[in-house]
Amino acid sequence: MSWPKLDRRKAALVAARDLRDAVSELRLIAAMIALTLAIPLAAGSGVRALAYFGGGTAVVNRLSLVGAFFVVFIPASFSLVLALESFVGERERTTLEVLLSTPLREAEIYAGKVLAVLSVSLTLCYGGLIVYCLVTFPGLGYFPIVILLALAVSTICQVAAMVAGAVIISLNARTMRAANVMASFIILPMSVVLQLEAALILLGRADLLWGFALLMILIAVVLLRMGLTGFSREALLARDVGLRRPLRRAAEALRSSFATRPGIVRLIWSRRTPMVLAAAGFPAGAVIGYVAGSTSAVPRAVVRPVLSSLVRSAGQGNPVESAIAIFSHNLLAFLLVAILAIVTAGLSGFLLTFAPGFLLGFAAAFSSWGLALTGIVPNGLVEIPAAIVAGGLAIQIGAAAIHMDATGGWSSRVLAAVADYVRALRWLVPALAVAALLEVWLG
Amino acid sequence: MLEVDGLAKRYGEVLALRDLTVRVDEGSCLVLLGRNGAGKTTALRCMAGVLLPSAGTVTVDGVDAADDPTAVRAKVGLMPEVPGLYERMSVRAYLDHFGAIYDVEPAIRRQRIEELLEVFELTDAGDRWLGTYSKGMRQKVALIRATLHRPRLVLADEPTSALDPDSARRAWVYLKDLQKEGCALVICTHSMEEAEHLAGDIGIMSAGRALAIGSMAELRRRSGLATRREVRELPTLQDIYLAIVGNHHDELAETRSA
Incomplete structure (x- = not known):
């Protein structure tokens, strides 16, 4: 993976122009500044009032952190508005076409625009955070600098991810x-991240926020790289013509995706890299599950109900009903994994093998490997290979979804990967049925 | 200056341009005529190094557009059909920005901007935001922007479509002056008057193909109008254009019915 040539002076020219454009819209800037100041002041005052009127120390401390996250998220979400304006707005007004006709390289235009949006958004985010800290923490006897640093890092990445997402939308x-x-596809996952972060703080596990910060760094790098690859003259200008007759093109892409797909053996061989990744998920999950169980890194109370429900579901009702229930449950999991693969970049495919491995390892930590393995034999001999194939193909769907090409063709690549998955169900569904029967009568 | 050989451009399943071969020397002008969707804009974008050819080659001043599109874009001034101006910028700031992108020295670009604003009678409006400009004024600014860096090749898509007759003539004089300085021009237009005024060679395009390319006299001969029609005056370019495109459509209709 190599980064393209980039003349910093040219990128700075683009950034300066965009920055000037962003700050010349007084109504937008006034609204942003008002919200950036109003929300921190209101949130900080609320926390202080709670502390003053006798809120418990633990509650006040945790709320002060949750407040910091919300204070940062609102101006961060503005970055999406600014980025959409910078990329899609320019494309709509045809000013981007003019920029593309100059000697500027795509990387210079892209870097300049991203830099401009980041500058405005981060100024607002950090401005809001500073105001909030000044209002909230003096005299509170609590100033969690490490967690606030994690917040600062994850904010940069959140904003960068939203900007890169806007570029992908602009294509x-x-x-x-x-x-x-289309922006809701970015805002909604980001708000879920925010809620998870808030939940961790409220549960008293703010130390895990660095994990989120690392996850956001990873997501931001992947999205920025995708945006850079996709931001090409061919994709932006040529696609205008290529988008004619969309329904006919979609039908044609669907037809060609399902035509001439390979048989199962050739399919597994042609997708061997994601298959290996999916296969690695099971032992990796088992080892991590065992370590988590034996060190109590994950509380037993969290995993025990899951294990208990799995054991109960296998032994309930008459054998036919049990077999149908197990088969339906597994089939639903396989279908969900494929659907989620597009939005999770294939992570759901990895989890399809990792999660059972984790539960097995965790159960082994409770008892022994021998006892734990009896729970998955003999059905696991069919189920696990099926999960590896399904997981590998789901990883392939995710990889197709995050792969951007300068010449476009995103939908046909994703459709081809989905077509592989759908065709593989011809073998996977019978395998799941056999596994369910084995589990009920021999398990 | 510009050599295009067997140029084709495909957008997915759409073949927008096929087998275009033209040559435009220093100081000469090629005018491309054709109805909407004929492939003129695609041809200009490929000649400007903005889009890469699907087949064939484009060479500008000895540089192959596929090998070094950035260098080609630096030698070319492209004026798209829609001016595409930044609304919240004054014309001076706007032109200065593009001058900087093309690496024109600050002092030289300031001088050129003032000269060209004078030529196009925009000096007094030079500090107004572009959002307040009329359609014609925007087109003038787009023409100045495309030529500010003194390109070796100017590619203009309907450069005077929004101008009043007086301003259009002023623009033609300006383009002729550029020609005299050795600049090559490729102009797409629907105005026969503009084509007759500017053209050295004329290319008539339809459905992504060049039906005919040549001088006015060659096209006249090729259209057959001079021998088929009993007219006292020579046929105009409008007559020639309609005859050539009409023949092409008759051929297409015959092919389809066969």
Whole structure:
């Protein structure tokens, strides 16, 4: 993976122009500053009032951190508006075409625009955070600098991820209206991340926030790289013509995706890298599960109900009903994994093998490996290979979804990967049925 | 200056341009005529190094557009059909920004900007935001932007479509002056008057193909109008254009019915 040539002076020219454009819209700036100041002041005052009127120390401390996350998230979400304006807005107004006709390289335009949006958004985020800290923490006897640093790092990445997401949207949306609709695909996952972060703080596990910060770094790097690859003259200008007759093109792409797909053996061989990844998920999960169980890194109370419900579900009702229930449960898991693969970049495919491995390892930590393995034999001999194939193909779907090509063709690549998965169900569904029967009558 | 050989451009399943071969020497002008969707804009984008050819070659001043599109774009001034100006910038700041992108020295670009604003009668409006400009004024700014860096090749897509007759003539004079300085021009237009005024060679395009390329006299001969029609005056370019495109459509219709 090599980074393209980039003249910093040229990128700075683009950034300066965009920055000037962003700050010349007084109504937008006024709204952003008002919210950046109003929300920190309100949130900080609320926390202080709670402390003053006798809120418990633990509650006040945790709420002060949750407040910091919300204070940062609101201006961070503005980065999406600014980025959409910078990429899709320029495309809609045809000013991007003019920029693309100059000697500027795509990387210079991309870097300049990203830099401009980051500058505005991070100024607002950190400005808001500083105001909030000044209002909230003096005299509180609590100043969690390490956690706030994790917040600062994850904010940069959140903003960068949203900007990169806007670039990817700009490749698929020609109007701001379409872009705004598509923006929910970025805002919603980001708000889920925020809620998870808030939940961790409220549960008293703020130390795990660095994990989130690392995850955001990874997501931001992947998305920025995708944006850079996709941001090409060919994709931006040529696709305008290529988008004619969308329904006919979609039908044609679907037809060609399902035509001439390979048989199961050739399919597994042609997708061997994701298959290996999926196969590695099971032993990796088992080892990590065992370590987590034996060191109590994950509390037993969290995993025990899952293990108990799995044991109960296998032994309940008459054998036919049990077999149908197990088969339905596994089939649903396989289908969900494929659907989620697009939005999780294939992570769901890895989890399909990792999660059972983790539970096995955790159970082994409770008892012994021999006892734990009796729980998955003989059905696991069919189920696990099926999960590896399904997981590998789901990883392939995720890889297709995050792979951007300068010449476009995203939908046909994803459709081809989905077609592989759907065709593989011809072998996977019978395998799951056999596994369910084995589990009920021989398990 | 510009050599295009067997140029084709495909967008997915759409073949927008096929087998275009033209040559434009220093100080000469090629005018491309054709109805909307004929492939003129795609041809200009490929000649400007903005889009890469699917087949064939484009060479500008000895540089192959596929090998070094950045260098080609530096030698070319492209004026798209839609001016695409930044609304919240004054024309001076706007032109200065693009001058900097093309690496024109600050003092030289300031001088050139003032000269060209004078030529196009925009000096007094030079500090107004572009958002307040009329359609014609925007087109003038786009033409100045495309030529500010003194490109070796100017590619203009309908450069005077929004201009009043007086301003259009002023723009033609300006383009002729560029030609005299050795700049090659490729102009796409629907205005026959503009084509007759500027063209050395004329290319007539339809459905992504060049039906005919040549001088006015060659096209006249090729259209057959001079021998088929009993007219006292020579046929105009409008007559020639309609005859050539009409023949092509008759051929297409015959092919389809066969």
